[in-house]
Amino acid sequence: MSKTLSRPKHKPVKRLSGNPVKLENYSDITLKARIWIDAGGETYLAPGRVTLLERIAEYGSITGAAKSMEMSYRHAWLLVDDMNGKAPKPLVVRASGGKGGGGTHLTDEGKRAIKTFNELQRKLGKFIKTLSA
Amino acid sequence: MSKTLSRPKHKPVKRLSGNPVKLENYSDITLKARIWIDAGGETYLAPGRVTLLERIAEYGSITGAAKSMEMSYRHAWLLVDDMNGKAPKPLVVRASGGKGGGGTHLTDEGKRAIKTFNELQRKLGKFIKTLSA
């Protein structure tokens, strides 16, 4: 896979866990939750970061992924660089130059990180739903 | 209850849910989570806000509560005003002027809000602990 993009196809995402659920008999009250993983006391994996990884897998480049999230390339690059630095093994491999100018693709470690995080998030969503009842 | 304060007795608080727990065999990896309640799409109750309410109950004033959290009075006032406005019934009653210059105390609704939120948070902490295993 490796799409090209001029304009974003996805909307920018703030991915929280679980669907908002009404609480009590108030009007418009919703319980929300967010999960993330720290490394060395700093953010390592979080909802937005993982979405970025997913988009990199989808578009084959930081540039495409950033555009798809309406995020600046700079910000995306900083996030990727930060994650890669904190990960035990690199999550992505970046190539500057070469076929198509280069690109970025996920390592097995990266794919595994996405899977793990999404699973955690899925469970959180489920939990939040029960918590709202 | 109604303590006086010149210097903060408590440290500023970032209250997350659950104790950080090691994940996998990485070094220094911790799973974290945060829960909050929205009203009308905006934050209504969150960890810091609830701590503020607790401190108001403890010190009998926004001023004292703010100092105890090393938070500016301005910020504390804005938070309290925002919460009070979004709550179905006021969480606190504020008095400017009068005995001791006035003060702020919780309503039953406010006490109930604290209790409810802390209970949710306690459950989240428990859940996170199981999730880390």
Place this chain on the structure above:
DNA sequence: TATCGTTATTCCCGTCTGTATATTGCGATA
């Protein structure tokens, strides 16, 4: 009626985050 400490309100400022823009480096491929 003067005092006192708190609430309430306003203005200015530094910091932080992220955007926008421009430029350079890169290397497989035609």
Place this chain on the structure above:
DNA sequence: TATCGCAATATACAGACGGGAATAACGATA
């Protein structure tokens, strides 16, 4: 060896956020 698009990097800019300080309003109480 020229091309192409992306990675990498630097700088300037904008907006949000919260702190700090200053001031007014308030009202029970001495």
